[in-house]
Every structure is written in structure tokens, then in C-alpha cells.
Amino acid sequence: MNSFLPVSKQDLLDRGISEVDFVFVSGDAYVDHASFASALLGRLLEANGYSVAILPQPDWKNVEEFRKFGRPKLGFLVSAGAMDSMVSNYTANNKPRSEDVYAHGGVAGHRPDRALITYVSKIREAYKGVNVLIGGIEASLRRTSHYDYWSNTVRRSILLDSKADLLMYGMGEHSILEIAAKLREGIPAKAIRGVRGTVWYTSKTEEFPENAIMLPSYAEISKNTPECKKMFAESYLIQEQNTDAVNGRPLVEPVDARFIVQEPAAFPLTTEEFDSIYELPFTRKWHPMYDQPAENGKTGIPALSEVQFSLVSSRGCFGACSFCAITFHQGRRIQARSHESLLKEAKIITENPDFKGYIHDVGGPTANFRHDACRFQKERGACQNKDCMGTNPCKNVNVDHTEYVELLRKLRALPKVKKVFIRSGIRFDYLMMDKDKTFFKELVEHHISGQLKVAPEHVSNKLLRLMRKSSHELYEKFAEEYAEWNRKLGKKQYLVPYYICSHPGAGLAEAIEVALYLKKTGFVPDQVQDFYPTPGSLSTCMYWTGLNPRNRLENGEFEEVYVARGAHERRLQRALLQFNRRENWPLVKEALEKAGRKDLIKVLLK
Structure with missing residues (x-):
């Protein structure tokens, strides 16, 4: 039996599957590794009794590509891939990129602009009335009306522009299993309500969740006028204040004759859940179909090399840098895997014949964040109007590298491991707040490959x-x-x-x-x-509006910000x-x- 998830009709038949539950359409090539969403969510669904076929980087100009598995029983899951398709295809100066590390051989051009809109359109052409659910970074950061740098306009929620039935935001593990169960019960995707980490639309005000906050309407924020930009900044501020699963409230945004409804964020994974997901039976390889040379003569998927011998130890980031969209996507709460799970994965890595003795990274968005910022976050959530870090870090921040140091020592002691590097971001300000200099010393002594970035x-x-x-x-x-x-x-x-x-x-x-x-x-x-003004960040809001919504002056107006245009x-x-x-x-x-x-x-x- 093929150890990869099915990528062809024959793969399904070899597994005895005549009708697949889900077809996962991805803007990335298929790499069966937990760092790739189609593999992670596909394996998770499979482990919970659902059949999944992967349709990676389909030819979006050919509707037959979307019919290759037949009509799925429960629906299509659609993602633009690990990056927003416009960021993947264009530089910060709006020039086409020359390569795509998530594509076969790194060849650019296999992911369409505005991939979610393009893919859903073809699915609708292929099958009328089929359930279509969108997710991933492109959906997550464009879930409500947002500034779009490439058109220099404010666009509507991508749920409406793509004509999908339901949008999942955030990392998606909790949401996707709850949605799958409802679909199996026979509830159409467009009728699903109340699932955390989802966005849906309605024309009925009586459907609004209890305690929902009304955002400014699309009409009030979409024009290039000073007043609309003030309202855009107001809207952004409310959204940022409601990104936490504990204290975030549902949001409603009027768009023309309909309403976009955002449910509160999904709760963070527990350590046990995080461990179990990363211990699913990934092959940790690109699919064999990429062993053949691409148009440029190269084989494989370049992005795998960045993660093949690395360990994802955490998610989330309470640093909340203004230009980073992690607050909107993963959230400020830290989720961490156990030492036992990471050691188990490290041992698997060391058995790879290509392993040379070097674990390339042990981290996440911020490598040295392994627990909540403070003792209050578990019950109260991340503060809505106060930053944990920044130029004036909160006095309640719990600065402690002890557990991370212990993890790194255990990894260094494994047979076949020569060196353990840390390449994902180190918050040097958090490091400097630590009066115990053990981590600083051991970082310099053991975990740097010539340069610390x-x-x-x-x-x-x-x-x-x-x-x-x-x-x-x-x-x-x-x-x-x-x-x-x-x-x-x-x-x-x-x-x-x-x-x-x-x-x-x-x-x-x-x-x-x-x-x-x-x-x-x-x-x-x-x-x-x-x-790069990408959707979902405070800096992008400042770029479009010339205002800083996080600083309201004594006269009630937002601080004005100069923008280089x-x-x-x-x-x-x-x-x-x-x-x-x-x-x-x-x-x-x-x-x-x-x-x-x-x-x-x-x-x-x-």
C-alpha cells in the first residue's frame, strides 16, 4: 500500500476507497511532513476515520484536474498553501518572483494569483452544489475586509470573493474535526454555525451569535478617504483585541446586503494534542512523483530542506511585532510539545540516511518562547490592550528558559547527534530579561552555526x-x-x-x-x-491609513504615522x-x- 496519502484515483482504488470523503486542494506541492498543511490536516482526518485525497498545485486552467477523484462525499478543502499566493508570487516591490520553494524543482508559476478564488471557481465549475471549505494563511488573514497591497484597495472577505461555503482561520486542527463531524451528520457547510475558528455569512440578523461585536461596514472602510481610513483603523483595532480564544468575542461585519460572522478563535492545542498530531505516520518525504526532473531539470521540493532535520517545538508568539501576522493566525498564546515527543521525533530524524548529525532547529515563531507570557493568560487570555513585550515590556512577563535549556541538553545527548542549532527567531529582549544567564551561555557555546541572526x-x-x-x-x-x-x-x-x-x-x-x-x-x-504590507498586520493597517490604532491621543484621534509611498x-x-x-x-x-x-x-x- 502507498505510504503517502492518495494523489490519484488509482491510489484510492488500491486502498479500497471508491468515494473519498475529502479532496484537499493545495497551492503547495505535496510533501508528507507535518510542516505542510495538506499533510498535517490530511493525516489528522485520516486518523479520525476520514478518507482524504491530495490535489497539489493543480492545473487551474483545466477543470478536469478537479474531477480526478470524483465528487467527494463531504467536500473540498482548499488552501493557497504555506504562503498567501500573492506574497508567494510577488516581491515586496511587486515584481514577479523567480522561484517557488514549495513547488516541484522550485519552479515558479504553478500557483495562481489569488489562489483561493481561482481554485474555488474551478471546483464550482466541476461540481455544482458541492461543499467547499477554505483555510490556511490566505484565508485566515483575509477573513474580513482587508487592505490588499497588490490592487491598492480594500477588498471584501475572501469568503465572499471566493464564493466558498465556510472559512477556517488559524491552525485548524480543532475546527476541521468538528466541521467534518457536522458534514458527516448531513449538515451543509454553508449552514454550519458555532464552530470556533470559522467565518460564515448570512443575511439574517437573528443568526448573529450572542454577545457579538458589530464592526464598521465594508462600505464605511473601503474608500480611499480620511474618514474611511479612520473607520478601517477602528475595525482593525477591534479585530486585534478579539483574537484570543479566552476573551475574544464573535465579530459581525456588514458587507452589502450580507453579514460576515467571525466565531471566536479555536482554543490552543494542549500539549497532548500537539504531540499526537506531530506523531502521526508522516513519511517526511516529498511524494515520489517529484523525483522526476521539473522544467528546470531539478527534482524534489526545496522547502523540505528547511524543515527535514528540524523540530517544531512550539506555536504562537506573545511578541506581537506590528509587521507580523502571527497574532491574527496562530495567536499570542504559546502551545508547546513535550520533551518526550520531541525526543521521539529527533530519534526518527537521526535514522534518516541523509542525516549528518546536525539538528537544524528547535523552535517555532519564536524559539525561546515555550510557555505563556504570564500566569494570568491561561484563565484570562492575552491582554486586549497591553503588549507583553516591546519597548516597555509588561512587568508580569514570566522570563524563564530553564525548561528549554533542559530540552536542548537532552537533544544534544542523543546518539548520532553532533550539534543542535537554533535557527528560528530568538527574542534577544526576552533573553536579556532573564537574570539567569545559563541559556545565553549555552546558546553561544552549543547552538550557533557561526552566525546568530x-x-x-x-x-x-x-x-x-x-x-x-x-x-x-x-x-x-x-x-x-x-x-x-x-x-x-x-x-x-x-x-x-x-x-x-x-x-x-x-x-x-x-x-x-x-x-x-x-x-x-x-x-x-x-x-x-x-x-511588505501583507494582510492581517498592524503595520499594514498603518501603511494604508497613515494611523496607528494602538495609540489614541488625548483628543480621541489616532496617532498619525508617516508612510513612504x-x-x-x-x-x-x-x-x-x-x-x-x-x-x-x-x-x-x-x-x-x-x-x-x-x-x-x-x-x-x-
């Missing part, structure tokens, strides 16, 4: 406040301690900071501030991240951060002249 993001404290990041002074203190630990331990390991340019609040003056700091420290980055100013800011490149010198000179800082031309350009 961290994300100070900027040097302007004004901007760092908008980003909800720690102060520049704390980063400098961290850098000093890092250098000192390397000296004490006889290590020659470098610190590689990441910086963002053109973030809301950043003008040429702020970019010059970064350039001068880089000049002083002698570090000029090879890579600079252009701010247009490709040219973005290029000027980027050039300033990479002033050492000769090809950037004309742009650097132009930027300094525009900013009235001709005195710095000889300082930076020499």
Missing part, C-alpha cells in the same frame, strides 16, 4: 515603538554581552542583525539614522527587508541601508540631498 529591525526608538520591538539600547547591550560570551568561550561567532526599511513611520531621516549606525559599527547588511522613496531608503554598494551611490546622494544632509555625503560615500 537576530532582528533588531531598526535603530530609531520612535520607529521601534511603532513596530512593538525592544529599544535600540537594549539591542546594543545584547550585542556587547554576545561578544563577551564568545570571548569567554573562545568562540568566533558573528551577530547578523536584520533591518527593515520603509516601515510606516520611517522617512529618509530614520533611514539615515540606520546608515550612520551601520557606518559606526562597520556592519553593512547583505540583505535588507523592504516592508511609491517605489522610488523605498529604493532611496534601501540604498541608505546598503550605502557601501557602489551601484547605490547615486541614490544615496539623492536621498541625502533631499533630507538636507549633504554634510553626510563624504561620510557615507568613501
Whole structure:
């Protein structure tokens, strides 16, 4: 029997399945690994008695592709893949990407723009009246009306634009099993109500959940006017305040003659649930159909290499950086796997014939977050109007790396393991808050592969406040301690900071501030991240509105925020951060002249 989930009609017949329960359509190629949603949710459904077929990166121009398994008994599950399809297909400067690491051979072009809309349209053409459920990051972050960078407009909920029956947001394990049970009972997808982590639509006000909050209507927030932008910021603020499963309330958004209804978020996975899902029988390989060369002559799926010898130890992030959408998708509550489960998976990894002795990562959105931010979150949820971290971290944050250190020590002690690296994000501010320096020492001593990549993001404290990041002074203190630990331990390991340019609040003056700091420290980055206004983040709300909804002034108005618009100013800011490149010198000179800082031309350009 094929050890992979079925990808063809013959696979179903080999399993004795004449009619499949679900067809999972994905914008990613099929890799049977827990880091890929189609595999994880497909295995979970299979473990609970449902049959699932995978339709990875179908030819969206051919309706027959969507008929290859026949009409599913319960419905189609549709995801754009691990990334929003527009982010996958275009750079921050709206240029087509040259590759897609989630595609066969890394070849771009196998995922359509606005994939959910395209896929659902073809499914509707293939089968009238079939249940269609959308989920994944594209659905999750576009679940209500949202700013769309690529069209520079506010678009409606993707549930309406795709014409799907039901939307699942968040990670989906709890939601999908509850929905599957209701579908098996014969309840149509468009009639399902009350499932946490879902969004549905109605024209009947009597269907609204009890205690629901009414958001501004699509008509009130969709126009490019100052008043509509204020209402957009109001709407975003309410949504961000209601992302937690414990204290979040249902939301209702009027759209034309209908209403989008968002149920509260699904509860976080327990450790036992998290463990059981990651212990499902994944092959941890790409499907053999990708062993043949793609159009570029390459085989396989490049994204697998990033996770093949890594361990996902946690989910969620209470850092809540303004430019990150994890708050809207995974939430601020931390979910963690047990040591036993992670050690079991690590032993499986070490048996892979390609394993060279190096576990590449042990982490999640933030590697050193392994428990709730504070003792209050379990009962009260994450605070609606207070940040855990940022330039003024909450005094209630529980800073403790003890359990993470114990886990890393156990992994280092496994036979066949030479080194355990940490490559997912380290919150250096959280690390610096820890009076016990054991983790800092062991991080430097055992878990760095020559370079430690961290994300100070900027040097302007004004901007760092908008980003909800720690102060520049704390980063400098961290850098000093890092250098000192390397000296004490006889290590020659470098610190590689990441910086963002053109973030809301950043003008040429702020970019010059970064350039001068880089000049002083002698570090000029090879890579600079252009701010990318993707759906679902506070920074994107600021980019569209020019307002910061998290800071209401004494007069009741939101704080105004400068926004760098247009490709040219973005290029000027980027050039300033990479002033050492000769090809950037004309742009650097132009930027300094525009900013009235001709005195710095000889300082930076020499």
C-alpha cells in the first residue's frame, strides 16, 4: 500500500476507497511532513476515520484536474498553501518572483494569483452544489475586509470573493474535526454555525451569535478617504483585541446586503494534542512523483530542506511585532510539545540516511518562547490592550528558559547527534530579561552555526515603538554581552542583525539614522527587508491609513504615522541601508540631498 496519502484515483482504488470523503486542494506541492498543511490536516482526518485525497498545485486552467477523484462525499478543502499566493508570487516591490520553494524543482508559476478564488471557481465549475471549505494563511488573514497591497484597495472577505461555503482561520486542527463531524451528520457547510475558528455569512440578523461585536461596514472602510481610513483603523483595532480564544468575542461585519460572522478563535492545542498530531505516520518525504526532473531539470521540493532535520517545538508568539501576522493566525498564546515527543521525533530524524548529525532547529515563531507570557493568560487570555513585550515590556512577563535549556541538553545527548542549532527567531529582549544567564551561555557555546541572526529591525526608538520591538539600547547591550560570551568561550561567532526599511513611520531621516549606525559599527547588511504590507498586520493597517490604532491621543484621534509611498522613496531608503554598494551611490546622494544632509555625503560615500 502507498505510504503517502492518495494523489490519484488509482491510489484510492488500491486502498479500497471508491468515494473519498475529502479532496484537499493545495497551492503547495505535496510533501508528507507535518510542516505542510495538506499533510498535517490530511493525516489528522485520516486518523479520525476520514478518507482524504491530495490535489497539489493543480492545473487551474483545466477543470478536469478537479474531477480526478470524483465528487467527494463531504467536500473540498482548499488552501493557497504555506504562503498567501500573492506574497508567494510577488516581491515586496511587486515584481514577479523567480522561484517557488514549495513547488516541484522550485519552479515558479504553478500557483495562481489569488489562489483561493481561482481554485474555488474551478471546483464550482466541476461540481455544482458541492461543499467547499477554505483555510490556511490566505484565508485566515483575509477573513474580513482587508487592505490588499497588490490592487491598492480594500477588498471584501475572501469568503465572499471566493464564493466558498465556510472559512477556517488559524491552525485548524480543532475546527476541521468538528466541521467534518457536522458534514458527516448531513449538515451543509454553508449552514454550519458555532464552530470556533470559522467565518460564515448570512443575511439574517437573528443568526448573529450572542454577545457579538458589530464592526464598521465594508462600505464605511473601503474608500480611499480620511474618514474611511479612520473607520478601517477602528475595525482593525477591534479585530486585534478579539483574537484570543479566552476573551475574544464573535465579530459581525456588514458587507452589502450580507453579514460576515467571525466565531471566536479555536482554543490552543494542549500539549497532548500537539504531540499526537506531530506523531502521526508522516513519511517526511516529498511524494515520489517529484523525483522526476521539473522544467528546470531539478527534482524534489526545496522547502523540505528547511524543515527535514528540524523540530517544531512550539506555536504562537506573545511578541506581537506590528509587521507580523502571527497574532491574527496562530495567536499570542504559546502551545508547546513535550520533551518526550520531541525526543521521539529527533530519534526518527537521526535514522534518516541523509542525516549528518546536525539538528537544524528547535523552535517555532519564536524559539525561546515555550510557555505563556504570564500566569494570568491561561484563565484570562492575552491582554486586549497591553503588549507583553516591546519597548516597555509588561512587568508580569514570566522570563524563564530553564525548561528549554533542559530540552536542548537532552537533544544534544542523543546518539548520532553532533550539534543542535537554533535557527528560528530568538527574542534577544526576552533573553536579556532573564537574570539567569545559563541559556545565553549555552546558546553561544552549543547552538550557533557561526552566525546568530537576530532582528533588531531598526535603530530609531520612535520607529521601534511603532513596530512593538525592544529599544535600540537594549539591542546594543545584547550585542556587547554576545561578544563577551564568545570571548569567554573562545568562540568566533558573528551577530547578523536584520533591518527593515520603509516601515510606516520611517522617512529618509530614520533611514539615515540606520546608515550612520551601520557606518559606526562597520556592519553593512547583505540583505535588507523592504516592508511588505501583507494582510492581517498592524503595520499594514498603518501603511494604508497613515494611523496607528494602538495609540489614541488625548483628543480621541489616532496617532498619525508617516508612510513612504511609491517605489522610488523605498529604493532611496534601501540604498541608505546598503550605502557601501557602489551601484547605490547615486541614490544615496539623492536621498541625502533631499533630507538636507549633504554634510553626510563624504561620510557615507568613501
